[in-house]
Amino acid sequence: MSDPNGLSRRHFLKGVGAGAIVAGSIEALSAEARAAAQAANPCVGPGAVPIKLSINGSVRELAVEPRTTLLDALRNHLDLTGSKKVCDRATCGACTVLIDGKAAYSCTTLAIAAQGRTIETVESLANGAELAPIQKAFVEHDAQQCGFCTPGFVVASEALLRTNASPDRAAVLEGLGGNLCRCGTYVGLKKACMSAGAPAKGGRR
Amino acid sequence: MSSMRMDKNWPKLEDTRLLGKRVSRLDGPDKVSGRAKYTYDQNPKDLLYAKFAWCPYGRAKIKSIDVTKAAEMPGVVSAFALRKEGDELRYAGVEVAVVAADTEERAREAARAIVVEYEVLPHNAEDKDFAAVPKEFLGKPRERKAGDVDKAFAEAEVKHTGEYGCAQITHCCLEPHGSVSHFKDDEHVAIWSSTQAISGIAEQVASISGVEAKNVEAVCHVLGGGFGSKFSLDSWDATALRIAEETKRPVKVMLERDQELMIAGSRPSGYAKVQIAATNDGTLTGWISESWGSAGAGGSSNLSLPYVFNGIPNVRLSHAGITTHAGPARAWRAPSHPQSALVTMSAIEDAAALLGMDPLALVRKNLALTGPLADTYAEELDVADRMMQWSAKWKPRDSKQGVIRTGHGLSLHTWGGGGHESNCDVRIHSDGTVDLSMGTQDLGTGTKTVVAIVVAETLGLPLEAVAVRIGEGRFPPSGGSGGSTTVGGVSSSARVGAVDAANQLFAKVAAELGAPAERLEARDGVIRVIDEPGKSIAFKDACRLIGPNPIVGHGKEDGSLMNSGVGGVQMAEVEVDSETGVVTVTKFVAVQDCGTIIDLKTAESQVFGGVIMGITSALYEERVIDPVTGMVLNPDLEFYRLAGIGDIGEIEVHMMQTERHHSRGVIGLGEPPAISPMAAVANAVANALGVRVPRCPITPREVLLALGKAGA
Ligand code: FES
Ligand code: FES
Numbered sequence: 006m007s008d009p010n011g012l013s014r015r016h017f018l019k020g021v022g023a024g025a026i027v028a029g030s031i032e033a034l035s036a037e038a039r040a041a042a043q044a045a046n047p048c049v050g051p052g053a054v055p056i057k058l059s060i061n062g063s064v065r066e067l068a069v070e071p072r073t074t075l076l077d078a079l080r081n082h083l084d085l086t087g088s089k090k091v092c093d094r095a096t097c098g099a100c101t102v103l104i105d106g107k108a109a110y111s112c113t114t115l116a117i118a119a120q121g122r123t124i125e126t127v128e129s130l131a132n133g134a135e136l137a138p139i140q141k142a143f144v145e146h147d148a149q150q151c152g153f154c155t156p157g158f159v160v161a162s163e164a165l166l167r168t169n170a171s172p173d174r175a176a177v178l179e180g181l182g183g184n185l186c187r188c189g190t191y192v193g194l195k196k197a198c199m200s201a202g203a204p205a206k207g208g209r210r
Numbered sequence: 211m212s213s214m215r216m217d218k219n220w221p222k223l224e225d226t227r228l229l230g231k232r233v234s235r236l237d238g239p240d241k242v243s244g245r246a247k248y249t250y251d252q253n254p255k256d257l258l259y260a261k262f263a264w265c266p267y268g269r270a271k272i273k274s275i276d277v278t279k280a281a282e283m284p285g286v287v288s289a290f291a292l293r294k295e296g297d298e299l300r301y302a303g304v305e306v307a308v309v310a311a312d313t314e315e316r317a318r319e320a321a322r323a324i325v326v327e328y329e330v331l332p333h334n335a336e337d338k339d340f341a342a343v344p345k346e347f348l349g350k351p352r353e354r355k356a357g358d359v360d361k362a363f364a365e366a367e368v369k370h371t372g373e374y375g376c377a378q379i380t381h382c383c384l385e386p387h388g389s390v391s392h393f394k395d396d397e398h399v400a401i402w403s404s405t406q407a408i409s410g411i412a413e414q415v416a417s418i419s420g421v422e423a424k425n426v427e428a429v430c431h432v433l434g435g436g437f438g439s440k441f442s443l444d445s446w447d448a449t450a451l452r453i454a455e456e457t458k459r460p461v462k463v464m465l466e467r468d469q470e471l472m473i474a475g476s477r478p479s480g481y482a483k484v485q486i487a488a489t490n491d492g493t494l495t496g497w498i499s500e501s502w503g504s505a506g507a508g509g510s511s512n513l514s515l516p517y518v519f520n521g522i523p524n525v526r527l528s529h530a531g532i533t534t535h536a537g538p539a540r541a542w543r544a545p546s547h548p549q550s551a552l553v554t555m556s557a558i559e560d561a562a563a564l565l566g567m568d569p570l571a572l573v574r575k576n577l578a579l580t581g582p583l584a585d586t587y588a589e590e591l592d593v594a595d596r597m598m599q600w601s602a603k604w605k606p607r608d609s610k611q612g613v614i615r616t617g618h619g620l621s622l623h624t625w626g627g628g629g630h631e632s633n634c635d636v637r638i639h640s641d642g643t644v645d646l647s648m649g650t651q652d653l654g655t656g657t658k659t660v661v662a663i664v665v666a667e668t669l670g671l672p673l674e675a676v677a678v679r680i681g682e683g684r685f686p687p688s689g690g691s692g693g694s695t696t697v698g699g700v701s702s703s704a705r706v707g708a709v710d711a712a713n714q715l716f717a718k719v720a721a722e723l724g725a726p727a728e729r730l731e732a733r734d735g736v737i738r739v740i741d742e743p744g745k746s747i748a749f750k751d752a753c754r755l756i757g758p759n760p761i762v763g764h765g766k767e768d769g770s771l772m773n774s775g776v777g778g779v780q781m782a783e784v785e786v787d788s789e790t791g792v793v794t795v796t797k798f799v800a801v802q803d804c805g806t807i808i809d810l811k812t813a814e815s816q817v818f819g820g821v822i823m824g825i826t827s828a829l830y831e832e833r834v835i836d837p838v839t840g841m842v843l844n845p846d847l848e849f850y851r852l853a854g855i856g857d858i859g860e861i862e863v864h865m866m867q868t869e870r871h872h873s874r875g876v877i878g879l880g881e882p883p884a885i886s887p888m889a890a891v892a893n894a895v896a897n898a899l900g901v902r903v904p905r906c907p908i909t910p911r912e913v914l915l916a917l918g919k920a921g922a
Contacts, residue, residue: 070313072315073315077314081313084253086244086248086253088244089384089385090250091385092847094847094848096846096847096848097847099384127244128243130243136242140242140243143238144234144235144239144242145234147238147814148242149241149242150654150655150656150815151384151385151432151433151434152240152241152242152432152654153248153383153384153385153434153435155241156242179856182854182855184855185847186384186852187382187383187435187823188435188654188819188823189818189819189820189821189822191822191853192818192822193815193818194855195855
């Protein structure tokens with residue numbers, strides 16, 4: 006697992022885990038700087054390591070490999086299967102979650118890198134059987150068919166509505182532009198997102 | 211016992227309460243909240259993840275497979291070869307060896323550690339350019355003739371020649387193909403399968419594994435798309451079953467996106483050289499086509515030409531199938547129809563341009579050639595004309611336009627539909643609750659909602675009063691969901707079952723109401739005497755008279771409540787940037803009939819969805835095969851492009867829903883709206899540019915090539 010530059014996969018993962026250094030910049034560093042970076046960021050992995058994630062208002066402790074994505078941690082380790090895996094490479098948005106209130110692709114976020122951040126998944130939006138306004142709007146405007154892309158769209162819509170309480174058409178196209186649907190629910194999605202935004206009267210959307 | 215007095219025929223449109231209205235889908239809340247559990251979401255305890263090593267060439271022979279290293283990796287429980295030395299592989303992506311490990315990461319890594327040596331064999335990736343296809347991969351042409359073609363062309367006042375077609379595309383279900391199987395002991399297996407045909411899964415597991423069908427528990431409560439590609443268990447499911455049997459641990463096999471796009475189904479390409487003969491007034495008199503296409507490494511690529519206008523009196527057709535070394539075709543929403551519509555409607559549009567006619571006028575003039583649906587089309591063309599404002603907006607091809615050019619195109623389509631076999635049990639309990647169980651599945655088409663509407667309408671109850679259970683092999687069997695046959699089948703059996711249950715209930719309460727059972731009806735939450743609304747009993751109170759066991763109404767689809775044969779008209783408006791070649795759909799109109807509509811809301815959604823899928827294949831989709839290695843070059847969602855929310859313009863749908871349509875019986879809707887979009891968009895582009903872009907997807911490159919060739 007060592008490469009011609011003397012960097013191991015562990016160094017790489019440590020760098021990513023620290024959230025500040027990426028592989029390319031490690032390679033560019035001098036030997037001293039590299040040593041300093043290593044001292045500042047203790048190595049983790051390659052086996053499972055204990056991590057803590059703040060998910061949907063509670064702290065969850067689990068053991069995952071450093072290479073485990075947040076999506077796989079949610080789905081495979083915590084049985085939070087609302088977030089879906091479709092492309093697994095930041096193209097389709099089916100895995101969208103909120104990290105610190107912003108929409109993020111959980112398939113391309115490492116679980117270890119999500120420590121210390123606030124994570125909200127689709128499961129957190131409804132209050133028991135009472136759906137959130139955006140979820141009600143999805144049902145009303147039939148913004149789902151097979152439903153496999155739907156949780157990702159719900160979370161992306163929620164993220165949009167938190168920053169823009171009554172998005173116009175252009176804002177919706179942009180806000181939902183990072184998600185894909187195969188069944189073709191875009192017409193309902195547009196209506197749902199715009200109508201959920203319309204009666205903005207304060208309070209949590 | 212049950213006097214079948216309540217009429218099972220559909221009520222008149224004006225008498226319905228839920229039927230034909232806009233009803234929100236029942237499974238919506240579960241889907242928007244993430245509670246809906248798909249096959250991919252099943253996480254039984256001690257789960258193993260199966261991953262494959264797959265062939266990276268279009269055609270190759272196995273020299274050796276070594277799983278030793280993979281087998282020794284941490285977490286790996288099982289690793290074995292699926293092929294042996296000398297086996298020939300005929301497309302990229304096909305599985306050659308498997309590993310199962312305790313985490314997904316470990317399984318993936320171990321799959322990469324499998325070492326396979328191949329002898330690469332000559333393959334074929336060519337299906338667009340007929341002349342360039344190596345002879346050995348060319349099938350024998352099939353031919354058909356009618357009338358006197360030579361005479362028709364000799365006497366034709368106008369003759370048009372053109373070439374059209376579209377590439378191989380994939381189903382690209384967002385939930386990939388796969389299953390989770392679990393041997394509870396040597397004789398009992400549970401399987402979750404992402405399938406369009408749950409009722410047949412037990413028999414397939416039995417034939418694969420040797421477990422008796424009666425001991426197989428098969429479940430598919432929801433699935434993330436099928437589109438014709440998920441009718442039976444696949445080789446990868448069989449592999450997972452084998453591992454599950456050997457390890458006695460549950461095994462999850464869900465294809466990764468790359469394999470999903472390479473091997474889990476595709477739609478054949480379809481290309482044709484067409485000649486049309488016509489008179490000066492636009493009457494079509496003759497058709498000659500030489501067509502070809504490829505269903506990859508298996509299946510048929512036949513086209514049905516001339517499409518819709520199959521009454522053209524003089525025709526000569528030939529079609530040749532081509533083997534390409536790519537994942538084999540599976541049924542894809544309306545098999546052969548979208549390709550056939552593209553070829554036919556493009557040729558007709560070009561012929562209209564040659565004649566200097568509005569294609570809408572030419573189509574209207576030739577409607578008699580479409581046969582029994584001519585009146586349907588005539589009516590729908592009028593509606594679509596109004597919705598698109600076609601007559602006001604349409605301009606001939608040579609109109610002077612700037613860099614951004616606007617155009618309009620249209621297409622017609624047809625589909626059979628009908629209804630598949632379906633059975634169900636409708637139970638009325640003594641506490642007044644009602645449930646229905648049926649071995650069908652909901653692909654996202656609204657099956658569950660449709661069934662609930664029928665039962666609630668029949669028993670005079672609100673929708674929420676009916677619990678619908680589907681998606682399990684133990685329920686009364688229904689056919690696979692394909693070919694637009696689901697809603698016809700399930701709504702028929704639900705109606706028959708609910709009427710049977712209602713009649714049994716009437717018999718129980720007749721004495722109480724002092725009227726014969728035949729004179730009772732269920733409406734507005736009560737059972738009452740027909741024409742004597744004062745004499746009634748609340749449904750719940752009526753149910754108290756049922757006795758210790760629930761009433762069970764048996765429903766069986768009997769052919770009398772459905773129909774087949776629909777027509778639809780679609781029109782597209784596009785803008786084409788003649789400098790960049792980018793095509794934008796600005797407006798799209800779809801007019802559709804489908805007999806009795808059960809749920810107008812989900813019916814409209816089906817049409818929106820079909821149109822969007824069609825626009826995607828018109829502009830973006832193609833499975834690209836590397837001519838050198840035979841590897842699929844775009845097995846991912848960056849380069850296998852699906853339309854996004856900003857790519858589809860404004861779409862308007864109109865469902866034909868008068869008593870005349872309503873009284874026809876139920877006809878499915880999955881296929882029809884997905885047929886015409888490619889043709890309508892291609893025609894709109896031709897109208898905008900004054901030049902035919904011959905092939906879909908109409909990428910900027912194809913647009914610029916066509917403009918360059920024409921010097922326009
Ligand atoms: S699964 Fe994460 S973006 Fe597609
Ligand atoms: S609803 Fe099926 S993929 Fe979007």
